[in-house]
């Protein structure tokens with residue numbers, strides 16, 4: 001494994017208070033950078049002061065979207081230990097995104113080391129208030145000085161980190177979701193299962209229109225028949241119908257979430273089976289009419305578990321849980337955050353200690 005060199009920032013910034021963080025607006029004093037050159041592989045792994053990077057204006061990430069990213073968090077535990085949650089899974093997924101975008105694979109162990117070292121150097125930036133965390137954004141962008149459409153020969157791999165406020169500032173609250181009938185996010189054989197910028201670019205217009213109608217996020221249907229439930233913005237989705245937990249099967253156009261996977265594993269460990277299968281919007285509407293759509297929730301690193309209180313599909317409005325949070329939703333949220341913040345034992349060995357805060 002290559003050595004990671006460190007250049008300390010000679011001008012560290014003042015740290016904002018935990019009350020004023022928001023999401024994705026503040027960056028720490030350092031970042032991790034590594035370069036790829038065909039023939040040489042990944043090289044020059046380094047931690048350097050946070051700041052602008054130099055890119056060729058012809059770079060294919062700018063023109064053709066040859067980029068991938070990840071999203072993960074470090075948590076300040078109740079025992080003063082800073083922990084990561086399943087970072088190996090993030091870099092495994094980064095490599096499968098790389099494969100789809102024709103980007104060379106990274107050394108997953110080196111990536112976990114890079115995150116640990118970076119977080120340790122900026123450990124004073126890990127916020128401590130209830131529900132806050134240090135958001136970690138690894139990403140890769142192509143950087144060739146060439147306008148032709150082809151997989152690049154040079155790349156940057158960068159990790160930036162950002163203290164973020166609690167997702168739910170006034171407690172876990174149900175969200176309203178718009179089922180998107182017109183636009184689609186991904187199709188089988190496309191890039192839906194990869195964490196890549198283009199998927200998000202394709203989703204922005206639907207998001208704007210949903211916001212205009214008072215909905216916080218879009219629930220995507222499959223790209224071919226627009227019948228089957230896929231996922232929400234940056235979350236996978238689960239339903240409890242007539243006592244059964246169901247979630248869309250990973251058919252190739254859905255992002256395989258680590259929170260989704262962990263939720264399934266927790267539910268199974270509790271003796272609650274989860275059916276991964278195709279689910280139609282029609283089926284949910286019928287369950288709702290019959291009073292059997294008991295719970296709905298999204299899962300993702302940002303919100304962990306997000307209760308859904310309303311689904312709008314065409315003219316149909318499905319109210320779920322009467323403004324309350326379902327039992328399974330709440331139990332999963334408590335368990336997942338309990339493990340992340342070290343409040344309950346990590347029986348699944350999901351967390352990785354970084355250092356004492």
Ligand SMILES: *Cc1c(COP(=O)(O)O)cnc(C)c1O
Nearest residue numbers: 234235236255257258259300301
């Ligand atoms: C990142 C992401 C998710 C959630 O994945 P986690 O690993 O649970 O954070 C779900 N859907 C999309 C489209 C995503 O980009």
